[in-house]
Amino acid sequence: MERTLGIIKPEIVERALVGKIISRVEESGLKIVAMKMVRLTKRQAEEFYHVHRGKFFFDELTTYMSGGPVVVMVLEGEEAISRWRALMGATDPARAQEGTIRKDFGTDIQRNAVHGSDSPESAAFEIGFFFSGLELHA
Numbered sequence: 310m311e312r313t314l315g316i317i318k319p320e321i322v323e324r325a326l327v328g329k330i331i332s333r334v335e336e337s338g339l340k341i342v343a344m345k346m347v348r349l350t351k352r353q354a355e356e357f358y359h360v361h362r363g364k365f366f367f368d369e370l371t372t373y374m375s376g377g378p379v380v381v382m383v384l385e386g387e388e389a390i391s392r393w394r395a396l397m398g399a400t401d402p403a404r405a406q407e408g409t410i411r412k413d414f415g416t417d418i419q420r421n422a423v424h425g426s427d428s429p430e431s432a433a434f435e436i437g438f439f440f441s442g443l444e445l446h447a
């Protein structure tokens with residue numbers, strides 16, 4: 310069993326598409342073991358995305374991610390990290406495969422609907438960033 314962190318990004322909350330994303334998760338068989346809506350400060354977004362500090366998109370990305378509430382969730386299952394990334398699709402919605410969340414709901418490479426951890430190490434950091442052990446419902 311593996312756990313990963315998913316984020317439903319601000320434009321999806323704004324466009325009232327949260328339920329559609331959650332349906333995709335549930336239909337996939339991944340189990341939602343934690344979920345909440347939060348609004349990050351700019352500083353918190355910078356901490357969450359610290360691995361991207363210094364990249365050309367870092368400032369815009371963290372401004373965007375702190376610009377409105379997001380829904381954060383912990384997903385559990387066999388190979389949860391790669392399964393969630395496969396459901397999400399490629400970073401750029403224009404390049405994402407048919408049927409993926411980013412293809413169907415993404416606006417552009419920044420506003421690409423969802424986030425997913427990319428390794429066990431990032432999942433551990435990202436889950437701990439948002440949730441305490443008490444909030445994880447195994």
Ligand code: UDP
Binds near residue numbers: 370400
């Ligand atoms: N991003 C962006 N421009 C880029 C690359 C990435 O705005 O050229 C944003 C996008 O929102 C992406 C996030 O930065 O989801 C993190 O980038 P990463 O390369 O980790 O992509 P992901 O893991 O989300 O597919």
Ligand code: MG
Binds near residue numbers: 425427
């Ligand atoms: Mg990433």
